Amino acid sequence: MEVNTTATVPAGPPAKNNSFTQHRLHSERHRHSHGHFPTKTILITVSFVTLVTVLFVILVVLFLIRRQKSSSKSGTCKEDSTELHDTSSRLITSSTLNSSPEVKSGCLHGGNLGRTPAPTFRGVQVFTYRELEIATDGFSERNVIGGNGGHGLMYRGVLSDGTLAAIKLLRSEGKQGERAFRIEVDLLSRLHSPYLVELLGYCADQHHRLLIFEYMPDGTLHRHLHSPNDQTQPLDWWARMRIALDCARALEFLHEHAVSPVIHRDFKTNNVLLDQNFRAKVSDFGLAKMGSEKKNGQVSTRVLGTTGYLAPEYATGKLTTKSDVYSYGVVLLELLTGRVPVDIKRAPGEHVLVSWALPRLTNREKVIEMVDPALRGQYSKKDLIQIAAIAAMCIQPEADYRPLMTDVVQSLIPLVRNPSSLSSSSLRFQKQTPKSRSSLEIN
Structure with missing residues (x-):
């Protein structure tokens, strides 16, 4: 009688074990893949938030800069009008003769002066009547120079900074006198030549109209x-x-x-x-x-x-x-x-x-x-x-x-x-x- 030495392995149990193994491997892979997913999401989210934050900061900075420039431009005329009677020097900006500026509240207005450009010259100042009254000793007769001019009297005066000046007190001559005053301020504020008398400043304080020139010691x-x-x-x-x-x-x-x-x-x-x-x-x-x-x-x-x-x-x-x-x-x-x-x-x-x-x-x-x-x-x-x-x-x-x-x-x-x-x-x-x-x- 012959004995069969080859062992026969039942089909059921090994198949069951194999299925278990595959399921286990699949579960491990699934867990492995789920373990990396949260890390990538966090990195992407952080990057996105950072980018948005940086862009927002840049936009805020640009907005503030633009607002500051806009405030500076719009505030120029307000400063000029509110500080007109201050005793410190005031610069006026250039304008064109055709703008026909009008004197209102002691300040020149007209044309496109609402958009005040950056001054390209220095020296033309706005004075109060009181300052010029002090400079001329109350417009004393002993300070009259050049005789009786066509539009007013000329006085010798010493300004608060020690500058010797010729101060012309204009007569009230209605529209013609006002026009002459505006034209002279406008022209001499823009035209600068060593052969033209320099305008140092002007006064348009209430009804007073005065022009302040460099002093020419030898007269006419x-x-x-x-x-x-x-x-x-x-x-x-x-x-x-x-x-x-x-x-x-x-x-x-x-x-x-x-x-x-x-x-x-x-x-x-x-x-x-x-x-x-x-x-x-x-x-x-x-x-x-x-x-x-x-x-x-x-x-x-x-x-x-x-x-x-x-x-x-x-x-x-x-x-x-x-x-x-x-x-x-x-x-x-x-x-x-x-x-x-x-x-x-x-x-x-x-x-x-x-x-x-x-x-x-x-x-x-x-x-x-x-x-x-x-x-x-x-x-x-x-x-x-x-x-x-x-x-x-x-x-x-x-x-x-x-x-x-x-x-x-x-x-x-x-x-x-x-x-x-x-x-x-x-x-x-x-x-x-x-x-x-x-x-x-x-x-």
């Missing part, structure tokens, strides 16, 4: 030319040439270097001020007007100004920069002759300076006879003839024949020399008798 050109010699120091030839050039440069700046041409409209010797070195600056812009940039440059306007200085075309209400050139020619004649533009005390035919001088300016011998006696022959004859030619061109009745101020400046520059350059021929001329003058000729 009119006073030096037309006052008795015992009251002022006579101007020599070289000082007169420098003054003529300074004035020409002032008008050149207004006509050709300003953003828009500016017509002074009241250029005269009373509005030419001198410093301690007899260097000239042009003042008084109350009648100034913006010129036209069109081809003919004409603007229509009322006739305002001073008799004797007005160009012929101005009498018809037509105004151009060439009208200022005419007025400059009259001033040049005053420097040359020492005469005033209109003098009814003179002989018939000599009452009006331009009418008397124009036919003589092209005659060398008659030009010599026209020279201001106060010069006592101390001048260059050659330069005299050139000055006469420039004056003759400037006072031409037809505006188109008058030169540009740039051309006048270039013609004057060679004539402005040091007094030590006085030529020997000029000294010889000083010694000539009237009979021998006709024999002197220009080479």
